[in-house]
Amino acid sequence: MTVTKGDVERLIDASIGAAPAPTMDQVKEFVTKTLDYNFAMTLTEPFYIKPNAEILHAAGKKLCTVISYPLGSYTHEAKLAQLKQALADGADECDIAMDVSAFKSGQYDKVKEDLKPCVELMGDKVCKLLYFASLLTEDEQKRAIEMAIDLGFPMLKTNPGFGFSTTVDQVKLAHDFAGDKIGIMVSGGVRTKDDAIAFVEAGVSRIATSAAFQIMADFDK
Template identity: 30%
Template sequence: MNELARIIDHTLLKPEATMEQVIQLAQEAYEFQFASVCVNPSMVPVAYSVLKGTGVKVCTVIGFPLGATLPEVKACETKKVIEEGSSEIDMVINIGALKSGREYEVKADIQAVVDAAADHALVKVIIETVLLNRQEIETACRLAMEAGADFVKTSTGFAGGGAIVKDIVLMKEIVGTKMKVKASGGIRDKETALAMRRAGADRIGTSSGVAICTEI
């Protein structure tokens, strides 16, 4: 089970999340040795204060959950959260631009965050698979690769759906060894987490990490 714990991003992105809840999240992440905690940008300093020096990373979200924020704003926010202790960035693409066929805008949006993160943070690109058809998923993954991101990620969990095995398989087929894949959204038990892992997920985003790792 330790192997599974090490690929989990222990997540709390509810708008009503309190400082006390984020501190507890960080403490749990250290106890179980999760890959990271994933929190909203304003909570990065709180999580970092608990996890500094532990080896557990602080991850945060950019342009979340809609992806419709201007690229310049996403880049500015990325730089700020890195200064405050985040070493992993989960950004949401401009979904409307993708569905409009405006590939240049989508790539430039991702590129703005990748450039802002430079060598200081991993960039995971949330493509929101539930809103996309197969061709759009393929295009989003390709653009993320071209922009130099590190991961493609399925979902925010805020769009009415989450990770499914067939999407993970497709995403892994597209990116191969050039990028990694993060499955996120609706992963609440060990069986589902392991299914995502077998399908090719390199990282699991879930708010149920403790339950998954203590499940008998």
């Protein structure tokens, strides 16, 4: 089966990437550019949500944001406050990072208790659990995926990016382990059309990338 440009386009959560610490105007410019595409989501950091959600919603598009990102290091009250504000500002989806230090310390109940109210706040909106596949052993990856399913996350996010790249093997592990119980968004290191196709073939239901325009352009070559 051939993976088409449209197949990939519909799966993309597009983020600005390249420009660290962008100004509001730079983010708006990026967001406006995504209106020309049929991406699943346009992603902005929490501070930029409100005006950009207005731009996206006016065009019938959706905004996703990130909570406790990129290191999974926000404490409980800060995480909840960040999430509540994001929803009030108009976020349609949220990618929520788990407390990866607690997880690596075997404190699984603590990780769950931290996330539970977050999932509840999301209601019918899609939230993805950022579980840091690249920091976990295979057994830990399975445990994190199981936890995400138990908590009611509709989707996983493999890695935060920033040098934490996702491998096809990590996605295959998640797909083989979870089947259709949870969606998988690959995140981290998806830069080209070939990357995107390889991950679609491995079973992802979403692709997070800061190279969305480039990937689309690759298909037209």
